[in-house]
Amino acid sequence: MRGRRGAFQVGSFRGIPIRIHFSLLLVLPLLAFLYGGVFRQAARTAQVPPELVGGVPLLWGLGMAVGLFASVLLHEMAHVLYALRTGGQVRSITLMIVGGVSEVTELPQRSRDEVLMALVGPLTSLGLGGLLLAVAWLLPESGAFNPRFALSYLGGLNLFLGAFNLVPAFPMDGGRILRGLLVGRMGLVRATRVAAWVGKGLALVFFLLALLSLNPFLGLVAFVIFTGAEAESRQVLLRQVLEKLHVEQVMTPRFHGVELSSSGAEALGDLRRARKPALPAIENDRPVGWVLLEDLTQVSEPERSLITVRDRVRPAVEVAPEDNAWQAMRKMVEAQPPLLLVLEQGRLVGTVDAEDLNAAVELHLSSEERGGGWPRWRQERPA
Known part of the structure; x- marks a missing residue:
């Protein structure tokens, strides 16, 4: 194995x-x-x-x-x-x-x-x-x-x-x-x-x-x-x-993803515009998984228009806004998804990837060195 x-x-x-x-x-x-x-x-x-x-x-x-x-x-x-x-x-x-x-x-x-x-x-x-x-x-x-x-x-x-x-x-x-x-x-x-x-x-x-x-x-x-x-x-x-932070303080706010019914070509365009290796896959405004840039680029260009996101969707790894950020990182290490989906009452409110976690650590350390607290723009959740 x-x-x-x-x-x-x-x-x-x-x-x-x-x-x-x-x-x-x-x-x-x-x-x-x-x-x-x-x-x-x-x-x-x-x-x-x-x-x-x-x-x-x-x-x-x-x-x-x-x-x-x-x-x-x-x-x-x-x-x-x-x-x-x-x-x-x-x-x-x-x-x-x-x-x-x-x-x-x-x-x-x-x-x-x-x-x-x-x-x-x-x-x-x-x-x-x-x-x-x-x-x-x-x-x-x-x-x-x-x-x-x-x-x-x-x-x-x-x-x-x-x-x-x-x-x-x-x-x-x-x-x-x-x-x-x-x-x-x-x-x-x-x-x-x-x-x-x-x-x-x-x-x-x-x-x-x-x-x-x-x-x-x-x-x-x-x-x-x-x-x-x-x-x-x-x-x-x-x-x-x-361990001092919650997921809501490190996540990237996100309320939309790629629809399951979208073609592979449309999804690839969304991923490239977002400049992300993966995006949430959505059905009826509910996240059901994520679609990976690598999966779509491996499909030939003519075939890309024939397949849908549903054909390439991967299972989601979910966290809640109030979860501990360290536990979220452990989930990433164990399951190795490119991103975590942050759900609140079943609705997508954000995503967390390795860049988010690294940026959070650097931001936290720099704010501590200046003697300030965690920046308010990271603490406030989007409405």
């Missing part, structure tokens, strides 16, 4: 989708080749007789690569279990080229629980690494080189994974641990900014080391840390602002 943002669902855990990003499928053969080479080199270094090195090294390398990402999955499942236990909400688990991501849509209420939720992942990796090394050590030396080396190598990778995730930088668990420790004294926004600054500083260090050592992997790590710190700061800022 195809997931969002280039990921494929391969299972579920406690009702939470487990997805594999296409980047992981690209890197898996490369890791199998690299680990197969490591396997062959280790056998030569240990001077293991050929008859005791069973199997194809490439297949052992593939098994080690799969084992690594299975370990990452266990790491993420530990986060999910603790988050669910303490009242958090998790949308999905995604395995990617740079590791795993648990998409937590609602963090635990207490900062202590956020710290522990972040900590259980690295502890799981460290514990798994120790267990694998112990099992490898218990295996007999003669006739068991393949499993002993594979288990010991995976054990070392898990120890590295656990230790590296304790680095105090987003998006690693250490960044969340640092923020959780600072929240009580600084508040969520300032604590996030401090943790993000620390992360960006570490990203700069990794980038300089990557240049000096010509190590592309370190460069990738630096990029992930820097962008992760920026994204975390942005998300917390968005939440802090949007």
Whole structure:
């Protein structure tokens, strides 16, 4: 099953989708080749007789690569279990080229629980690494080189994974641990900014080391840390602002849309005049969904005059004027419509898209810096 943002669902855990990003499928053969080479080199270094090195090294390398990402999955499942236990909400688990991501849509209420939720992942990796090394050590030396080396190598990778995730930088668990420790004294926004600054500083260090050592992997790590710190700061800022606002304060007032009976050509003209990627679809003055510019441009020009909006309408995602703007944004993230329809007593009064939300945040921040309140033109609802 195809997931969002280039990921494929391969299972579920406690009702939470487990997805594999296409980047992981690209890197898996490369890791199998690299680990197969490591396997062959280790056998030569240990001077293991050929008859005791069973199997194809490439297949052992593939098994080690799969084992690594299975370990990452266990790491993420530990986060999910603790988050669910303490009242958090998790949308999905995604395995990617740079590791795993648990998409937590609602963090635990207490900062202590956020710290522990972040900590259980690295502890799981460290514990798994120790267990694998112990099992490898218990295996007999003669006739068991393949499993002993594979288990010991995976054990070392898990120890590295656990230790590296304790680095105090987003998006690693250490960044969340640092923020959780600072929240009580600084508040969520300032604590996030401090943790993000620390992360960006570490990203700069990794980038300089990557240049000096010509190590592309370190460069990738630096990029992930820097962008992760920026994204975390942005998300917390968005939440802090949007939780103070209602949908009516961020929406674009709109009382008309595209009639279901309109032709595709007429609807395309309306969309272009409005300069919007989508508009509400209306029937008898009632919104029933939305029509997307992309859907109409994919239809050939002669056919456009033959179809109607009804043939291309998509289901609506609705909010009310009094709804919280942050909850509206979460609906956009989860359902991924280009816009939300704002309904009051079944009537269309406005729409909300990503531009509206971003503009609301910028406007709110600038008004706070000037010491003023929210502008009246945004507070007043159209009659």
